[in-house]
Amino acid sequence: MRDQEPGTGRLDRRLSTKEAAELLGVKPETVYAYVSRGRLGSRRTPGGRGSTFDAGEVEALARRNRREADGTPRPGTELSVRTRLTSIDADRYYYRGVDAVELALGHSYEEVAEWLWTGMLRPGAVFTAPAESVEAAVRAVDALPEHTGTTDRLRVAAVAAAAVDPLRYDLSEDAVLGTARTLIPTFVAALPPRRHDRRFEGSLARRLWGRLSGRPAEEARLHVLDTALGLLADHDLAASTLAVRVAASARAHPYAAVSAGLGVLEGPLHGAAGGLAHRMLLEVLDLGSAGPVIAEELRAGRRIPGLGHPLYRGEDPRAGALFALLEDIPEAVPALDAARDVVATTARHAPLHANVDLALAVFTVSCGMEPSAGETVFAVARTAGWIAHALEEYGERPLRMRPSGHYVGPEPPQPLPVSLPLPLPLPAE
Structure with a gap:
């Protein structure tokens, strides 16, 4: 036929x-x-x-x-999903066919997000959140213990914002875009300020800066932060993005889909990798050499954070872009030198290149931020990509993200298990 x-x-x-x-x-x-x-x-x-x-x-x-x-593993073992959002080719990646590095260097994070969502640029785009959403998220996050991590705070903020949004179940494109433009600034507003205020003005990067650092927001540093947000907005089907698409396939509303992504992002092999690289750079700066730090990491059986990426043969293009911007900031030179020492020391035995986690660590260390700052930047930035993927998935057949399990257990039917008697309590002495 x-x-x-x-x-x-x-x-x-x-x-x-x-x-x-x-x-x-x-x-x-x-x-x-x-x-x-x-x-x-x-x-x-x-x-x-x-x-x-x-x-x-x-x-x-x-x-x-x-x-x-016959038990032969599938090549790559990845799930293939058609998407119009991000393509990765050799050592470059593209948002809707446009070089992502060039786009992030020349446009604000908000403009990059709009491009991902709609395929159109909105010059001067600014994201704002309704007071009700911000107040609910701030109250919920402020009630958490002081030691609560970034992703936990953002998940709670997402739940609180969803609870006050009666239209959260509207999965039409316009409604989802409206949610996206308010959820991201709600996330930033809900994070504890480092400068003892709740002012919420200017670009998203400027507002986020006050949640990451107590230092003044100098323009060069803000540009690095804004570019990092744009560079991290999406990266094809990363683990967290796949979780978002699975949730969206089941028609979970955008807040819930983003929450699914946050749950996966928290792993040390994903969003939390920046914090590990941050701590490593502090040790290198403290000891004056990467040699003993690398040796201790390898002795403990740990991978070196901030190095290597399965999708790039050479240096992660996101890292290269951020390193170039950081070279123009004098305060970043020591951390940059420490990062280069890490790469050079490791290259003696393994041809690993810097990835974006190492570049983020250079930025967060040089700006006096907490180790979790890289994870915060990652989570806020990637929310734009998650929403873009959720939008795509809402347009697909429901529940299509349902792989079949390859059962390898005992051949059914098996007899019912025999209940074992509970042990008797020991007599009191």
Whole structure:
């Protein structure tokens, strides 16, 4: 069977349900089960009651099934999801086809976010939050223990902001964009200020600065922060972004989808990696050399934070952009030298390049910020990308992000387990 793709002028081979079932070696009912689980796409037959299936997609699924049946892992092991947002090619990455580094260097974080969300720039875009949302988030976050971490504070802020938004279940594009433009500034407003005030004016980077540092907001440092926010806004299907898309696939509202991303971001291999790099740089500065610090990390069986990235052969382009900006800030020179020492020391044995976590650590150390500051920047920045991915997922078939488990346990049916008697309590002495 052949079917013409509308608007492409190209004939694509389509299979009937029977043909797809034969190719997959399953019953027709199983074919439709694959569709409901998001493993296979289908198209209704024009004027008919059946469905057709893309032959290439069916063949790919058949190959995956064969690999899973013989226990062979799938190459890369990643879930492939079509997206118009971010592409990574060699040692560059792009937002909607535009070089992300150039975009972040030349535009504010708010403008970068608008580009991700809508494919249009809004020069001078400013995000503001309604007083009710900010007040609810601030009250909830202020009630937390003083030692509470950044992602915990932001998750609580998201719940509080959602609770006062009666329209949170409206998943139309305009409603979701409205949520995005208010949730991000609500996050920033809810964070404890470092300068003993709750003033909330200017660009998002300027407002965030007061939550990260007690020092004056000099323009060069603000530019680094604003650029970092833009660079970190999205990065394809990182673990936290995949969690957001799974939540959005189940039609969780944007606040809940972002909360899912925050839960994953907290891991030491994701958003929290910047704090580990921050502490490492402080040790290097204290000892005057990266050698003993690297040796201790390796002796403890830990990976060196801030080095290497699975998607880039060379230096992370986000790190290169931030390092170039930090070179123009005299106070950042010691931390920059420490970072270069870390890279050079490690390169004697492993060809690892700096990633964005190391660049963020140079920034946070040189600005006298807390180790958690990098995680805060990461979380606030990535919220824009999470919303963009949630918007895409809301336009897809519900619950398609439902992979099938490859069961390897005991062959069913097994007999019911036998209950063991509880041990008797010991007699009192």
